[in-house]
Structures are given as structure tokens and as C-alpha cells.
Amino acid sequence: MVALAGRTSMRRSVAPIKAQTIVWKILGDPTPPELPEPSEPPVPEEEPEVKSDGESEYETASESPEEETESDGKSEYETASAYQNIETRWYSAIRRFLFWKKQGNNVEFYDGSTQWTGSKSEFQDLSRDWFLIKANPNETLQDVHKRYNEEASAIAWRSRGQIDLQKSGTYAMASLRFFQDVTLAPRKAEDLTQEEDYWINLAYMGSLVWAEPYEGIATELDFNEFYPKILAFGGASWPVRAGEFKTITHNLNYYNLEYGIYQAFIKGQPANQKCIRGFRFNPAGYYTHYDLKLAIELDLHIELSSESPNALIYDKAYLMSGYNSFYQWASYLTNIKQEGGQAGKVAKHMLVSLWGRLYSDG
Template sequence: KEDFRGLSNKYYFIKTDLKETTIEAYKRINEESKAIAEKTNRQVDMRKSGSYTLTSLKLFRKTTLAPKRSEKIDEKENAWLNLASTGALVFAEKYEGEAIQYDVNSMYIYEMLKKEASWPIATGKFRTIDVSLVEKWNKFPYGIFKATIEGNPPKKSLQCTRYLRYNPHRIYTHFDLECAKRNGLKVYLLDESPNALIYKKNTCISGSDMFGKWGNILYNIKKEGGTAGKVSKALLVSLWGVL
């Protein structure tokens, strides 16, 4: 373990694919590095970063219009952010018969790059909102709220419906609450103080400013195919795991 730690400070370690020898991995990574470097006029060079993840992160940092350093957040805000993240929406129901499988081309990237998308780049402000106001709201301020949603199941039961994942901590993003309202569910803000963490417009950046140049460079290469296109696809799906 100590030997590995010491070596990792000086060298990049590249994981081989399944059924791939070390020699084959060495040849592949060199071919991929050369292809993507030539296609981007050496703006993307895996030989200087060593992996898809670090390469994608390096390009993102070069191209984003977001601040190079993020603001520090306190423990309370960090706790709210973590509790609001309960994982992906997973839903299934029993069915027998013909089925259709579909895959939307780069949908995650599309959502990240949207001009209408908004990403906080500064700390939020805790607020206490009058619970009676929420009944009339269809749009919520950008942020995180302490709330319950109609139909909230017991903690040990399945937490997902077709369009919503319930949060056992009763902490939801504004996207969650708007989705619930659109689908006819009642939303109740908890009568606590604070019951909201709000990010004002001047503390957010659009998706196009945050990810636009990074995404467009890689997506256009991906569409062309070939070795560079294969690398670009891997880079496109590697960023959010490291941010």
C-alpha cells in the first residue's frame, strides 16, 4: 500500500479492461491519446492526465466560465445538500408482453448544457418560509426545502413512484416539489426554522456557461466516430463522478 502511494505521486496508473492484457492496454491508451490529441490540436492529451476522468476534468477546468475555486460551505449547508440526494429514481412494475427498449442520445449531457439549467457556485441562504404560501406555488425558489409530499410511504417501504423518489429525511430540491405539484400531489412545507435553503440568481451559473464549451468540444468529436469519438464518449460520461 505504501509502495503504491509513493508511486502514484510520480506516475499515472491506468486500469486495463476486462480480457485485456497489460501490453494491449498500453497500446490502446497510446492510440487513444494520439487520436484525441490530434483531433483537438492537443487541447486534450491523455498522456498528460492518465485517465478518462482526469482528462475530462482538466478540459472542464480549462473551458468553464465558473470560478476556478468554489466557496467553502459550512457543515449545516453541507448536511442539507447530502440529505437532499437520495439516489436515482428507480421504478418497475410487473409486465408480460412485447416491450421496446430505447436510449436517448447523450441526454444527460444535453441536460447539463441547457442554457435554462442553473448550477449554484456560491453558498445559499437559510430562510424560514410561511407554510401557508406553498399551497399556491407551482414554481419554487431555487433551493432545498424541508417538506412532505402527499403519499409519503413508510421508511421501510419502496420510496419510488413512476415520477418521484420520496425522501425519508423530508428534504427536497425545488425540482422535486415542482414535479410533485405538476403530478397533482400536495406539498406541505414543514413548520420549522429554517425550512428552506435558497440560492439566488446571482449565486448560480447557467448550464451553457458551466459546461457548454467542454460538452460541445467532446460531443462534436463523438459524433464523428472513430477512435477519437470513442474516447470523447468516455470523457463525456466521466466528469460528474469527479466534480
């Protein structure tokens, strides 16, 4: 199931828009700048000594982003040049990488030349001057230092400077900032009201997990780049402005369901089970229109709540397609991922880490 806004809370992923012309005013001419053709990747260098400019607009994450494992394979995305508006880039000054890993109750740090042991309480202060990069379980600090510098050099060369880990730090932040450079959606986020945030969180119920007893030959099915394809799907829509609370009294059917969240009760849930084949029940009784359409297809009985309001509806005028929101970001990174190499590894991490940066738990 696709939730309205993933696990969204107090920030909307993109802000209100009134017309396509406003988007162009915000993002500028989408024509990519002319850059010289690269000849060969530069040799990775040690990070330059650069004084910090203090805290950036976003705090650097102390943990590496949670990354999903995706199988390699040919994507359906066509190669597309990223639309970048250099004048709107808001990166902070370059910081050096500081690599770390847990050592018992302490933390070991390595800046490329010096290794020392510190405490977890040092993270917040260190993040003002460094990008904190966590080592993988089987990596030494020297290994991750070498790998990350090589990756930063490779992705900067391949993207002609559009993706710069030395100005973003983590894969997740690099993905967010690249997304903001190429999306047609406005950059500034809009705050959610407490009531809207409450409904969105209650409508989030996790993934559909279902199984039945079976013995015999089984076939495994894996979707290549399924995560970015869901985001960039042209038939998907993403709200960019606050919804309106309404009280629905008419009977719902597949064709009169408006985009939004409904408070409803769906019959047919087996005892002690959250899911049936193809559907997950929500004990809180908050369902997206996607959920209700699926329930209708499965011939499940839907009963709207008698409470008022019982629906949070998003006007069609304030829905942006997945294509306009995510396609340029997804297609560009997917192309780099399929080329392989160190830049491809970075692109793969970026493809699975964006959504975690588009919402906050605030």
C-alpha cells in the first residue's frame, strides 16, 4: 500500500502551489548549465582544511541512513539530464568528514590523520564542524575514510558537480539536496496542523505481510527500483497543500472516492490477524482512499464512521503528480546506478534514502 505521505508528521514534503508558472518562478529555467565534458575521474584527495560556518539549516545525522537492498537490473527509466538551477543551491560550506564507529560505551573517531576515543555526547558539538560518517560493521575507520573519499570524488565527477558529498555529508542529505535541485515541486515545506498530522499518522499502518502454509517449489519475485518507481509513478499524486476536513454522508464506491483519508470500519478481519491476502486492516480505523479502493476490489464491506468530520480530503488542484515531483531525481540516479562503479553505489544509496529526509518526527 502507498500511504498519502509515507510516515509523515509535522512537515509537508512540498509546499503549496497555485499554478505551473509559480513553479518556474521558484526553480528558474530548467535548462541544465553547460559544463565541460569530464575526461577521467580525478584522484581522490584528502579533505581540505575548511573552517566551519556553524550549524547548517539541517543537522547532520549521526547515524547512516537506513538503506534497503535492491537487486540490480535494467530499469524502465529512460536516461534523463537533471534540471539544475545553480542559483538556488543552498549548500553550506564544505566540511571535512569525520568517521566513527561504536566501541563499547564509547565512540572511536578518525579524521583522516588522527584517531581518538570519545563519548556519544560529543556528537552534537562535532556535527557543527564535521560531517559524521558511520563505518559499516566490517570496516575499519581507515577503510571507510578511503572508501567515502573515493565515492565522493566519483559521484562528483560523474554528476559534473551536481552531487557533492563534501557539501552534503551523508547519502540521505545528498539525495535530498539533489532532489530539491531538480524537482518541479516548490522547495519550501509547509507546516501541518496538529489535527492533519494526527490523521496522517493514524492512517500509517506499515507494510502488508501475509503468508499461508505451503510446501513445494516456490518462485521469488523482486521488483527492480521499486521504491523510486512508486515515488515517480505518473499515476500517483502527492498533496502539496493542506487538506479539508469534511463529513461524508453518501455511500462510497470506487469512482466517487476523493483523494484523502477516511475514518471507516472495514469488516472481514480474521481474529488475531492484521492482514488477509491483499489487504491490511487498521485497528485505528483510518484509511487512505488507496486502501478503500483496494477494499472495494476485494469485496470487503466498508462503513464510514458516524463521527464528524470523517474525512480529510485533498483538492485535485493541490495534488502534484509523482512524475513532476520525483521523475527527474529518480531517472538521473537510476541511470548512474546502472552504470555501476563507485558512483553507482552512491546513487543506489541515494535512491533508497530520500524519503527519510522528506518527513520529520517534529
